[in-house]
Amino acid sequence: MLGDQKSNCDSFWAPSCSLEVLQLRAQVYASIRAFFNSRCVLEVETPLLNQASGTEPTIQFFETHDQSRLKQQTLFLQTSPEFAMKRLLASGSGSIFQLAKAFRQGEVGRFHNPEFTLLEWYRIGFDLDALMNETADLLVHLLPSLAKQKTMKVTYQTIFNNAVGVDPLSASVTDFSIAAERFELPDAQSVCGQNRSAWLDFLFSCVVQPSLVSIPLVMVYDYPACQASLARLKENNPLVSERFEVFVSGVELGNGFYELSDPVEQRCRFDAEIAQREQSALPRAAKDQRLIAALEKGLPNCSGIALGIDRLLMLRAGVDDIAEVLSFGFERA
Amino acid sequence: MASYSTNEFKGGLKIMLDNDPCSIIENEFVKPGKGQAFSRVKIRNLKTGRVIERTFKSGESVEAADVVETDMQFLYYDGEFWHFMVPDTFEQYSAGENALGDAKMWLKDQDICTVTLWNGQPLSVMPPNFVELTITETDPGLKGDTSGGGGKPATLETGAVVRVPLFVQIGELIKVDTRKGEYVGRSKE
Numbered sequence: 001m002l003g004d005q006k007s008n009c010d011s012f013w014a015p016s017c018s019l020e021v022l023q024l025r026a027q028v029y030a031s032i033r034a035f036f037n038s039r040c041v042l043e044v045e046t047p048l049l050n051q052a053s054g055t056e057p058t059i060q061f062f063e064t065h066d067q068s069r070l071k072q073q074t075l076f077l078q079t080s081p082e083f084a085m086k087r088l089l090a091s092g093s094g095s096i097f098q099l100a101k102a103f104r105q106g107e108v109g110r111f112h113n114p115e116f117t118l119l120e121w122y123r124i125g126f127d128l129d130a131l132m133n134e135t136a137d138l139l140v141h142l143l144p145s146l147a148k149q150k151t152m153k154v155t156y157q158t159i160f161n162n163a164v165g166v167d168p169l170s171a172s173v174t175d176f177s178i179a180a181e182r183f184e185l186p187d188a189q190s191v192c193g194q195n196r197s198a199w200l201d202f203l204f205s206c207v208v209q210p211s212l213v214s215i216p217l218v219m220v221y222d223y224p225a226c227q228a229s230l231a232r233l234k235e236n237n238p239l240v241s242e243r244f245e246v247f248v249s250g251v252e253l254g255n256g257f258y259e260l261s262d263p264v265e266q267r268c269r270f271d272a273e274i275a276q277r278e279q280s281a282l283p284r285a286a287k288d289q290r291l292i293a294a295l296e297k298g299l300p301n302c303s304g305i306a307l308g309i310d311r312l313l314m315l316r317a318g319v320d321d322i323a324e325v326l327s328f329g330f331e332r333a
Numbered sequence: 334m335a336s337y338s339t340n341e342f343k344g345g346l347k348i349m350l351d352n353d354p355c356s357i358i359e360n361e362f363v364k365p366g367k368g369q370a371f372s373r374v375k376i377r378n379l380k381t382g383r384v385i386e387r388t389f390k391s392g393e394s395v396e397a398a399d400v401v402e403t404d405m406q407f408l409y410y411d412g413e414f415w416h417f418m419v420p421d422t423f424e425q426y427s428a429g430e431n432a433l434g435d436a437k438m439w440l441k442d443q444d445i446c447t448v449t450l451w452n453g454q455p456l457s458v459m460p461p462n463f464v465e466l467t468i469t470e471t472d473p474g475l476k477g478d479t480s481g482g483g484g485k486p487a488t489l490e491t492g493a494v495v496r497v498p499l500f501v502q503i504g505e506l507i508k509v510d511t512r513k514g515e516y517v518g519r520s521k522e
Contacts, residue, residue, distance in 0.1 A: 058369055106340050106391065109362025133435070187388040191371060201368035206388075229367045245366070255366050308366075 001268075016329040021317050025325070028142055028313060029099060032119060035141055039134075040122060041095045046084030048101060052288035054079040055273040056229070057280055060105035062114075074218050076286065077103040080306060081120050082230065083291040089122055089302060090294035096122035096155070099309065111251070111311060113330050122304035128242050128258045131303035132219045134247055135256065138307075143248065144317055149216040156223050156240070160200075163208040163266060168200055168224055169239050176203060182206050197226045213250035220245050230269075231257035248315055256305035263295035335397040339389045342395040347379075347400035350387070354379045354398035354451045364391070379449065379456055382434075397497035398451065405448045408439045415440065417448055417455070428455035436460045439511045460511045465520045466490050467506050471497065486518075 015022070033043065053061045053076040066073040067328055078084070081100040088096055102118050123131055136151040160168040166179045173192075176199040180188035185206055192198040212218055221244035228241035242258030260266055270287050278283055313325040323329025337348060342360035350356070355376045364370035370391030376385050379400065389395070405417035405426065415437065418501040426448065430437070432455045436446065439460040447459040471487035487497040487507075495509055497516045506520040 022472070058364075058367065107364060108340065109360075109364075112362055112364065185388065191388055191390045192369075195369075198369045201365050202371065202388075204368075205363045205371065206373075227367065252366060260366065306366075313408060 006147055014153055014332075015327050016323040016332050017063040017327060021313065021319075021325050022327065024317055025313055028309070028316065032097075032099065032138070033196055035138055036097045036121065039095075041123070042093060043095050044085065044088055044093065044096045044098050046078075046081050046088070046098065046100070048078050048103075049075050050078055050084070050288075051075060052083065052286045052290065054083075055270050055277065055285040055287065057273055057276045057282060060282070061285075062103050062105055062228060063283070074155075074286070079104050080118060080184060082304070082306070083288045085095045085120060085122060085126035085304070086299055087294040089124070090299050095121070095123045095302075103255055108330055111314075112319050113310065113326060115330070115333070116322075117309040119309050120304065122302050124261070124300050124302045126303040127317070128221065128244060128256065128303055131256050131305055132244055132246075133223065135254065135305055135307070136217060138220070139248065139253075139312075140244070142312060144219055145315075146218050152215055153220040154218060154220060156220050159218075159220055160204065160208055160274060163211045164203050166203075172275045173199060176200075179203065179207075188287075196273060197224075209232055209247070209252070211250075212247045215247070218247050220247065228260075228269075229255070229257065230260050230266075232260050232262075240302075246305075248312075251311055251315060252308075253311055254305050256303060258303045259299065261299035261301065263292050266295055336394045337397055338394050339374075339391050342372055342374060347398040347399045348376075349396040350376060350378070353381070354400050354456065356400070358384065362391070379451070381487050391515075399453075400451050400456065402444055402447050402449050402450060407442060407444045407446055407521070408441060410437075410440075415458070417446065417458075424449070425453050428458055432456055433458050436465055436511075438491055438514075439464050439466075441466060441491060462510065462512060463517065464511055465506055466493070468497070468501065468503050471501065471503055473502065487516075 059079050061079050062077040064075050066075055067251050080102050081098050085096060085098060098120050100118055100120065101115055103115050105114060107114055132153060140146045157169055164179050166175050173194055173196060186201055192202050222240040223243040225239055225241050228243060231243035233240040234240050234242055244256045245252060246254045274285055274287060310325050312323050314322060317325060319325060337346060342357055344357060344359060346357045347354060355378050358375040358377055361373045363373055366403060371392055372389045374389065375384060377388055403419060403511050405419050408416040408418055414429060415433055416425060416427050418425045434457065436458040441464060445462055446461065448455050449457045466489040468487045471492050472485050484496040484498050486494050487501065488494050495514060495516050498505065501507060501519065508517040508520050510517050
């Protein structure tokens with residue numbers, strides 16, 4: 001064991017990616033900037049270290065303390081640049097994009113690194129369909145393998161039903177549990193319990209997502225209302241939300257929303273999530289009052305999306321571990 | 334007892350599952366961007382050798398298994414138990430038939446094996462990758478055949494049977510790869 005650690009120290013000084021991938025990242029950044037520049041979308045920068053945190057119970061933030069003052073202040077590394085960017089939008093920035101680092105505790109795996117790079121952009125006046133089209137344009141621009149491939153758009157309900165054989169919007173927890181047995185996922189019951197959203201995530205990850213591997217580019221839209229996150233509910237069908245996810249060869253690349261702009265609804269969702277965190281004994285979140293104030297001032301109608309740039313580089317470079325596209329993966333950081 | 338969070342799961346980690354000691358082969362972290370995190374884990378049951386797949390909620394904790402692998406010298410077989418010794422400390426352990434499994438076909442006195450101990454008791458024994466054993470029985474080969482094509486079965490001093498080339502004879506010492514149960518060559522000794 002000690003021997004292991006020593007040899008780790010000896011070789012772990014070196015980057016976890018090749019020089020080619022380092023250059024590829026620089027090229028991809030340049031292509032992204034050129035793409036948005038040509039569409040008059042402004043590049044912005046927002047703080048990584050913030051006084052408020054995200055509230056989602058499924059995303060764990062890193063917190064740190066500023067001890068230089070008499071009264072110690074808790075600060076949070078952003079889990080996404082969303083809140084700060086929305087404050088810019090409310091201030092009249094117009095359409096904006098950002099290449100930013102985001103930080104999420106405990107997310108380590110082949111497709112996850114606790115510190116990762118997001119491309120997040122917001123388009124004023126875009127509905128979700130317009131944003132899906134722009135996302136497809138950008139991906140074709142960045143991934144040569146997608147040239148001349150058709151973009152598939154399909155609702156969450158259809159793709160879930162096709163793969164799992166159960167309607168995600170109306171099925172009961174019992175229906176989900178029977179489906180899990182059919183797919184020989186015996187632990188599903190103990191992992192998901194009575195939590196509908198957990199059942200959807202579990203079956204989507206274990207059954208639906210593997211079925212997307214053969215599809216070059218697919219946009220899954222109309223996510224169930226219980227998974228709305230920061231999207232609006234659909235006006236004519238409150239069972240679903242104005243959210244989509246984009247998958248390339250089965251790899252989840254991004255989440256797009258027709259953004260919620262109602263401060264009352266936003267506060268309700270924050271409070272519900274904070275209560276849920278408390279119930280699950282998770283670290284306390286600090287509600288972003290400044291985002292709510294910005295929404296009260298008025299967020300223009302817009303759609304926004306965050307794309308995982310490290311995963312995009314994995315697809316582009318044809319590697320299957322995220323560390324191979326990072327200068328120094330988490331183990332070497 | 335110590336325990337591990339799923340966040341610490343990695344290949345080689347020993348955990349208790351359904352009261353059996355297990356070794357993690359592979360851990361895949363699964364998480365939709367906005368959704369619940371899971372760990373899909375491939376696990377070998379160290380008692381039965383069976384490989385199973387399990388899913389854990391991320392952050393769940395699992396009891397650690399007190400499993401250590403130690404190199405030991407095989408001393409002797411007393412008709413019921415196989416006896417081993419840790420060369421550095423002279424500590425001795427005896428293992429029954431279940432723990433030996435296929436290893437018993439290859440063990441000769443003084444061979445160094447890897448013994449897996451669970452709570453201080455031998456759970457399994459891995460023979461050396463290569464052993465040298467004497468042939469006790471095999472059909473005489475055809476005179477002049479040195480090609481080695483085809484081959485014939487040969488019984489070794491431990492009772493194991495391997496295929497050997499036709500020119501290899503009774504009384505010869507041969508080298509065997511225990512992972513595949515295959516003849517490697519005549520021993521130089």
